[in-house]
Amino acid sequence: MNRLKNEESVYLRSHAAQAVDWWPWCDEALDHAKASDKPILISSGYSSCHWCHVMSHENFEDALTAEMMNDFFINIKIDREERPDLDRYFMEVTQALGQQGGWPLHCFLTPDLEPFFSGTYFPPQPMHGRPSWKQILLGIHNAYKHNKADLSKNIDHIRLYFETSKSNITKERRYALQADFQEALVKLNEWTDWEYGGFGNGQKFPGVLPAGLLIEGFFVAGAESFLNAAILLGTQLCRSAIYDQVDGGFFRYTVDRKWTIPHFEKMLYDQALNIHFLSDLSTLTQSKEFKAIALDAFSFITRTMKGENGLYFASIDADTNAIEGLSYIWTLKELEEILSADEKLVFEQTYILHSFEGDYLTLSAKEAADTKNLSSGLRQKLSAYRAMRPQAAIDRKQILSWNAILLRAFSRLYRCTGNEEVLTQLEALGYRILKHFKSQGEKPDKSIYTRIISSNPDKHPAFLEDYAALMEAMVEWYQIQAKPEILDEIKAISDFVEQNFKKQNGQYAFSANLDPRMKEIPQLEDSSLPNPQVSLRNALWTLHHITGDRKWLESIDPILDYDLSKAYASPYAMATYLMWVEKNKSGGxxxxxxxxxxxxxxxxxxxxxxxxxxxxxxxxxxxxxxxxxxxxxxxxxxxxxxxxxxxxxxxxxxxx
Structure with a gap:
């Protein structure tokens, strides 16, 4: 029996009509696995994930595949945005087995929750050296029934990985040296694509967290190449096809080095982080272009991604009617039909067309954005035409950490612009977060905030990611509007985190309620979001300087016990940590x-x-x-x- 139809998650409900006997993550499912002696199949993804949709259609909607899954496994579907703690754990398992992470994510466990195999996307038929999903299912079933010794080797390997990875945190302090910091900056800067902007020579993610580290490096060391790399990235964020040149907002990434072919999902956290980056870069350089695009993205978000309760939705899907980018791409025939002769001339002066899958085209901008071309009649006409097409679905899930990151971005945008509408939306969002995410459940002692707005607040207690992002956002908000109630709430949240998330070694757990059989590795790397361990310390450091109370410094020191040589060797992955180490040393x-x-x-x-x-x-x-x-x-x-x-x-x- 499929048990997903009553779930609140759009992603989980999208699998509710399948013949697979899906369970949500719950004690009943885990107990059933033990009683039936079947391995557990974990499938984790999210609603705007293109390849999650592809694998679902190709495999989970196939009758024979569903029958195999039901016969061999207890199948549990996870929305990674609801349960980032579980997703983090299974992603670590994937990396422990030497596999590349990503989504959809699939992990196989014994009934005792011992993981032994993991992977991401598997096709319905073998291709390009990748086995089919049915081959994976059959192979794991046979191994579990007839060759558990091989599975035990994987289990032991994963256990060892989790134990040794804890050694990343050491009690032997190694203080940051200025030369080490600059060497890390040089290493990061060498990865800059000086021809096309961004980092690396393959697909292009925004990379605004490491770019922020380069800006910090410029401020500390005065090396103009650091700032130039950030400016080059900012220019691509404004003019390339990663930015929706018609309606505004940032796509997730581009699949090519030249920033011409987007992966079309729009994530709330990308909007927030990119606005934050462009706002800071605009303040630093006094660039009108960076400010104009930051404000344009702000307008897109408040117009398109805001719910009636004043909070913001998680994402807009990459696919429309199972076709990626259908809502956004153009054909020459369409443009010929809708544009007048004069408009075609303006179009040619304004945009560059890029080929995308046959006759379809994407757009980038030729020139620096300003208020004039962002509000042009041509842009409005293109937007009106596009609005008549089928539109990508919006995942209306409202997530505390993502709304908090947006609150922080609005604060940085106001620092940059002094724009009254930004201030209005900033204040409204701040108070709506405090009103709606504050736990109204029966167990307020377990979590004073809920992670997701839900009819059942107790089901979604906030994680460290949520509390840290909220604290960091609120200390930014307080610097814009120094109201006593904001400061009082920051202190209350800090006290709660200290009591419920802090471990004996001084580190903080990601989840206050993670099953003890599922080990947590201390992590200081960034993901798509800033690392919560760093965000928490940054908020406490700021709180100390705002209040003058040294109490808030007492929780900071353990994060400095990380072996800094590993951080300096990986500046892209550990950008926010290195920024914080430098700020903690210099005081800013x-x-x-x-x-x-x-x-x-x-x-x-x-x-x-x-x-x-x-x-x-x-x-x-x-x-x-x-x-x-x-x-x-x-x-x-x-x-x-x-x-x-x-x-x-x-x-x-x-x-x-």
């Missing part, structure tokens, strides 16, 4: 201001692009105190001349 720039002047600070001048803004009643109105490297200077200013006030301050090695 702190701007103290009188409460009466808070709203007058924005947009910030370039020198203060990443400064910590601290309300200080000891500062007189129309004065600032700027601190860096344990040195402070009082500056008398008029608000209208704030940028000129810092014109003699240099970004890079020079300080006041």
């Amino acid at each position: 720039i702190q701007l103290h201001y009188n409460p009466a002047d808070q709203a007058k600070l924005f947009p910030l001048p370039a020198y203060l692009w990443n400064s910590l803004l601290i309300e200080d009643k000891g500062i007189r109105a129309s004065e600032l105190m700027v601190c860096k490297n344990l040195s402070c200077e009082m500056i008398t200013f008029t608000i209208s001349e704030l940028n000129q006030c810092f014109s003699n301050y240099h970004i890079g090695r020079d300080t006041f």
Whole structure:
């Protein structure tokens, strides 16, 4: 019997009509596996995942395949966005077995939850050296029934992997040296694609977290090549086909080096992280293009991805009617029919067409974006025509950590622009998060926040990812609007995390409720999101500087016990960690201001692009105190001349 029809997850319900006897992750399913002595098949994915849809259609909708799955296994379907703790664990298993991770993710376990095999996409027929899904099912069934010794080897290997991986955290402190940090930056910068922008020479993900590390490196070391790499990436985010040049918003990645063929899903966290990056880059460089696209993406999100409750949806699917990109791609015939002669001339001056699967085309922009071409009649006409097509489905799941990352992005955008609409949406989102994600369930002691807006709040307790992202976002929000209730809530969340997530070794668990049979490896690498261990420490560090209370520093030190040589060797994967190590060492720039002047600070001048803004009643109105490297200077200013006030301050090695 398929048990998914009553699940709230769009992804789980999309499998509810299949002949596979799917279970959601629950104790009943695990007990049934033990009682029937069948291995467990875990299938993890998410609703906007193109290859998840492909494998579902090719395999799970096939009657013979479904029969094999039902006869041989207890089949459990997981929405990775609902249960990132489980997905993280099974992804680690995949890597332990030397397999490349990704989604859909499939993992096979004994009834005692011992994993022994894992993989991602498998076709219905063998191809390109990859076995078919039916071959995998039959092979694992036979091994479980007749050759458990081989499975035991895999089980032992995975156990050893999890035990040895814990050694990444050591009690032997190795302090960061300036030369080490700069060497890591040089290593990262060498991976820059100087011809097309971004990192590497294959498919292009935005890579804004490592690019943010390069910006930090420029600020510390003054090497212009670091900033130039970030600017080149920012330009591609604005002009290439990864940005929806018609309606706005960022696609997930491009499948090619030249940024011309997108993978068309739109994830909320990508919108947030890219807006954050472009906002910071615009403040630093005073680029109108980066600011224009950040505001355009902001407009897209608030127009398209916001629910009636004021919170934001998880994603927009890559596929429409089972065809990837159908809502977005063009044909020459369409463009010929809908554009007048004059509009065709403007189109040719504005856009570049790229071939995509035969007659279909994608768009990138020829020139720097500005307010004029983003609001042009041509763009509006293209958008209106596209709106008549079938539209990609929206996963209306509302996730705490993703909304929190967006709240932080709105804060950075306001620092960059001083735009009143951004401030309005920022404040509204902040208070809606506090209202709707605050747990209303029967077990508030287990989680004061719920991860997902649901009719059953107790089903989705928030994870460290959620709390850390929320704390980091709220300390950013507090720097924009220093209201006491915001600060009080940050402190309450911090106390809860300390009591419920902190382990004996000083590290923090990702989940407060993970089954103890499923081991957790301490991780400081970033995923698609900033690492929650780092986000938490960054929030605590900021809270200390805002309040002056050293209590918030006491939880920070254990993260520095990581072997920094491993971090310096992997700057792309550990960008936010390295940024935090540098900030923890240097202290960054702190701007103290009188409460009466808070709203007058924005947009910030370039020198203060990443400064910590601290309300200080000891500062007189129309004065600032700027601190860096344990040195402070009082500056008398008029608000209208704030940028000129810092014109003699240099970004890079020079300080006041």
